Amino acid sequence: MSGAAFIAVDWGTTNRRTYLIEGADVVATERDEMGILSIPAGGFPKAVAALRARHGGLPMLLAGMVGSNRGWHDAGYVPAPAALPDLAAHLVSPLDGIAIVPGVCRDVGRRQDVMRGEEVQLLGAIEAGLAPADALLCQPGTHAKWATMEGGTLADFTTAMTGEMFALLKAHALIGGEMAGEVDADDAFCEGVAACADEDLLAALFGVRAASILGRRAPGTAAAYVSGLLIGSDCRARITQPGQRVHLLANGLLARLYSAAIAIAGGEAVLVDSHAAFVAGITRIWDIKS
Template sequence: MVSAAPFIAVDWGTTNRRAYRIENGEVVATERDDRGILAVPAGGFPALVAELRARFDGLPVVMAGMVGSNRGWHDAGYIACPATIEALAAGVVTPEEGVSIVPGVCVDTKSRADVMRGEEVQLLGAVAAGLAPADALLCQPGTHNKWAVMKHGAIADFTTAMTGEMFALLKAHALIGSEMAGEVDAGDDFRQGVEACADADLLAALFGVRAASVLGHRAPGAAAAYVSGLLIGSDCRARITQPGQQVHLLADGLLADLYSAAITIAGGQAVVVDSKASFVAGITRIRNLLP
C-alpha cells in the first residue's frame, strides 16, 4: 500500500542534490541543484535542510546518498548483504525531528569489501515497483558503476567498477589523454572498443590508442569513443557469464545507449529500467515502513 501522506525525498550525492515532493507515491514537484555534500560548509547541513523543508511546507524528509556518509551530515552506516528494503528502513537514522537518513549497503567479508550509498534505494526500488524481477542482475552505470545480484528481492551481492572515473582519469592525466578528443556515442568507434577488449590485455590495448594515433590507424576525434568502448566493454564482459544473460539497466540517455550496446556485444540482453521511478518507489517504500 502506498502512503497518501506527502513527504520530501532527497537523493543527496557528492556534487548534486535532487529533492522530490511525493504524494500518493507520485512526484508532484522536483528541485535539483549543485549543493552536493562537497559544496556544504562545515556545520551547514541543518540550515540547508531547514531551507528545503520550508520551501516544501515543512514536510518530513527522507534522504539517501552521500549525505549519510562519513563525509556528509550524519554517518548512517551500512547494512551488510543480503540487504532488504525492510533492513534499510530499520537502519534509518534521525539526526533531528522530521529528518531521516537511509543507510548504505556493504559487502564485508574476509576476502572482499565493497560499499554503496544511494544506489541501494534505486536497486531495491526497481524490484519493489516490479520494474525488475526479484532474482536478477542489475546494473547502475556511473562514475562508480554498480552491478548488483538480486535474490528474493534483496541485494545478495554487488560489485563496484571504477569505469567512469577511470575514463575521466585517463582523459585528464594519461599519455593517451591528448588523443581522447571527440564525442562519445554508441557508434562504430565505441563498438570497436567493446569488440577489441574481448581478447585483449586492457592495459596494453589502452596504450595501443597512442600507437594507433601516431601511426595514423585511427581518425582524429575517434579515440574517446574507442577508449570508452574498451572500458565499458571490459566491465560488461566481466559480469556477463552466460549467453543471453539478462541485465536490467538502471540508466537513461547516453549511458543507457552505451551500456545497452556493450551488453549486447558481450552476449547479454539489456532491459532498460526507469531509474527515477525506481528511486521514487524505493524511498516511498522506506518511508511507509518508518514509525
C-alpha cells in the same frame, strides 16, 4: 501504506534531486547542483532547513552521499543481503523530523564493497515491478554498480570504477592527449568493446597512443574507443551466459553506451526508469518506518 506526505531527497556528491511525495504520487520535484561537495563545513542544517521550508516544512527522508562520512551525518551500512525493511530498521535521525537511509556493504573474505544511494533504486526497481525478484541489475556511472538480486533482496554487488577511470585517463594519462572527440555508441566505441575481448586492457590502452603516432586511428575517435574498452571490460566481467538479461538503471548517453556494450558482450539490456525506482524504494522505506 501511511499516505502521509513527506520530502524525499536523493542527495549525491555533485547534485541532489528532491521529491514531494503524497501517498505513492510525486506532486513536485526539483533538481539542483547542491551536492554534498557544494555544502560548506557546518552548512548542512541550514541547507536542509531551506530545502524543507520550500516544501511546506514536511518531514524528510534523505538518501545518498549525504549519509556518508563525507556528508552531513554518517548513517552507516547494512550488510548484504539486504532488503528495504533492513534499511528502514537502521535509519539515522540527526534532527527531529529528518532521517537518513543507511548504505549497504559487502564484507566477506578479501572482497569489500560499499554503496550509498544506489540501494534505494535497486531495491525500488524490484518493489515497483520494474525488474524481477531474481535479476542482474546495473547502474552505470562514475562508479558503476552491478547488483545480484535474489528473492527481492540485494544479495551481492560489485562496484567498478569505470567512469572515474575514463576521466582520470583523459585528464592525466599519456593517452589523454589522444582522447579527443565525442563519446557515443558509434563505430569507434563498438570497436573498443570488441577489442577488449581479445587484448588485455592495459596493453589495449597504450595501443591508443601507438595507433595515433602511426596514423592508424582517425582523429577524434580515441575517446569513444577508450570508453568502449572500459565499458566493454566492465560488461564482459559480469555477463556470464549468452543472452543474459541486464536490467539497466540509466537513460540518455549511458543507456546507449551500456546497452551497446551489453549486446556485444552477449547479453540483453532492459532499460529501467531509475527515478521511478527511487520513488518506489524511498516510499516503501517511509511506509515501513511510519
